Amino acid sequence: MxxxxxxxxxxxxxxxxxxxxxxxxxxxxxxxxxxxxxxxxxxxxxxxxxxxxxxxxxxxxxxxxxxxxxxxxxxxxxxxxxxxxxxxxxxxxxxxxxxxxxxxxxxxxxxxxxxxxxxxxxxxIPLVGLTSYQALTEQLNIQAGDKLFIPSGAGGVGTIAIQIAHLLGARVATTASEKSMATLAPFNPEVVIDYRKQDFSEVLHDYDAIYDTRGGDDLVKSVKILAPHKAVATVAGMPDRKWAQAAKLPLSKQLMIGAMSRKATQAAKKAQAEYKFFFMRPSGEQLAQLTTWLEAGKIVxxxxxxxxxxxxxxxxxxxxxxxxxxxxxxxxx
Ligand SMILES: NC(=O)c1ccc[n+]([C@@H]2O[C@H](COP(=O)([O-])OP(=O)(O)OC[C@H]3O[C@@H](n4cnc5c(N)ncnc54)[C@H](OP(=O)(O)O)[C@@H]3O)[C@@H](O)[C@H]2O)c1
Missing domain, CATH: 3.90.180.10 (Medium-chain alcohol dehydrogenases, catalytic domain)
Incomplete structure (x- = not known):
């Protein structure tokens, strides 16, 4: 083949x-x-x-x-x-x-x-759909009415994540450039910030959760928008020591990984937020749930x-x- x-x-x-x-x-x-x-x-x-x-x-x-x-x-x-x-x-x-x-x-x-x-x-659907389903239900436990920040709303992850978040009843804020607004329009997020014109971290406050799809400096500054004792689940930032321990990596790798994510984990600590790095996992069962939503036109x-x-x-x-x-x-x- x-x-x-x-x-x-x-x-x-x-x-x-x-x-x-x-x-x-x-x-x-x-x-x-x-x-x-x-x-x-x-x-x-x-x-x-x-x-x-x-x-x-x-x-x-x-x-x-x-x-x-x-x-x-x-x-x-x-x-x-x-x-x-x-x-x-x-x-x-x-x-x-x-x-x-x-x-x-x-x-x-x-x-x-x-x-x-x-x-x-x-x-x-499979990779971005499963990742977003797991981020929102298993990692962040999103409840109806929660204020949720999902940056890059027009991306592969963002477009499906916003739709799943709305099904769970969340109020979504996102970022995009001017040329992505038409892609986002059908999904009607509560807040859309043009990241080329405004800094989201100066506009958003008291959020209940962040599903981070950006990593880097955006992740570091995003934790400031959370109310105390909330969580950021990142799929684009660095793995942290906790993740490396759960993955049973050797101590030397755990320490190295802990050092690589320190800037973000310390920012989270300062914001009294929980830092959760995760890799999605395959699941036919969860994909079947997405099939049901797709067939009903609840997500597209x-x-x-x-x-x-x-x-x-x-x-x-x-x-x-x-x-x-x-x-x-x-x-x-
Ligand atoms: N750990 C895991 O299990 C897992 C699973 C899935 C994905 N991921 C990770 O998640 C990340 C996102 O994946 P993806 O598939 O969504 O990527 P993607 O589709 O390539 O993202 C593209 C989007 O990013 C937006 N963007 C670019 N620069 C931006 C900025 N400065 N601020 C805000 N938005 C910006 C673009 O909007 P404009 O065109 O308007 O700029 C575009 O719509 C990747 O790092 C990926 O590896 C991890």
Whole structure:
């Protein structure tokens, strides 16, 4: 089968199409002919070597972390899926590689894709949808009426996160530039701050929660907008020592990771806020919940551009430039 892969770490490393072996289908696995994959910042962050310390990679590595496609084979123990089912998913990090014609996925990491969506639309959901669902329900425990700040509302994460937050009853503030306002308009956040004209940290006060999608200096200053004893859940900042301990990393790595996130964790401490770094995890069950919402039209996919399989590098470059509106998709077959 064909796959878009990288041979080594490096910012200048380009994806190339190559023939690779078909995936091995275990007893609990489903073999999927991938029709579309989405591009996520983790794709180029991994290529750039940013996950080196916490994730082992074997090269050549097929790129890509989520997909939609059609079931072409099932393992002996599979109970939930059959040939021809249209499915989508985000496989576990040791079995990624969705810029490819086929993938074998444990059935617990799959769900039937919404019947009202195209493969391209469905592929836009798994990684950002699951991350946002987990951030808002498990990490931040968002309740109706909560004032929630989600920066970069027009991005891949932001567009789905705002919709899920509204379903949970939150009042959302976000940031975007002038050219992103049209993307945000249908979702009608309570507050939209043009980050090129105003500093959100001087406008927002007494927030109940932050779902941080920016990291860096934006994360550090964002904690000031929280009321005391609230939390920031970050998917873009650095992991902290607590996360490294829970991941059972060696003490030397725990200390190194603790040092890397110190600026943000200290800012959080000063603001009497809890700092929660997390990596999303695959879940077919939670994806099925998203399917229900998508089929009911309670949330909708937001697609910026669709690239051909041969143009995967251009798709990556487009997302890496940092101004996608919604999701960028690679059409595979
Ligand atoms: N830990 C995890 O499990 C996990 C899971 C998912 C995502 N993530 C991380 O979450 C982050 C966001 O991902 P994403 O897919 O949403 O990225 P994305 O789609 O590439 O984000 C693009 C958006 O960022 C906005 N933006 C750019 N500069 C900005 C600024 N200075 N202030 C506010 N907004 C700005 C852009 O709006 P304009 O065009 O208007 O500038 C654009 O809409 C990434 O770092 C990603 O790695 C982590």
């Amino acid at each position: 064909k796959a878009q892969l990288i041979r080594r770490y490096g910012k200048n490393e380009k994806v190339i199409i190559n023939e690779v072996a078909m995936p091995i289908v275990g007893d609990n696995d489903v073999l999927v002919a991938i029709k579309a994959a989405s591009v996520n910042p983790v794709d180029f962050k991994t290529r750039n070597g940013m996950t080196k310390g916490i994730m082992k990679i074997a090269f050549p590595m097929t790129m890509g972390n989520d997909f939609a496609g059609e079931v072409t084979a099932v393992g002996a123990q599979v109970t939930q899926f059959k040939l021809g089912d249209r499915v989508y998913g985000r496989p576990r990090t040791t079995r990624t590689g969705t810029y490819a014609e086929y993938i074998a996925v444990n059935e617990a990491e799959l769900a039937l894709m919404p019947t009202n969506l195209s493969f391209e639309e469905a592929a836009s 996919p937001v697609i910026d551009r669709v690239f051909d399989f041969a143009d995967a590098q251009a798709a990556l470059d487009y997302v890496e430039a940092g101004h996608a509106h919604g999701k960028v998709i690679i059409k595979i077959n």
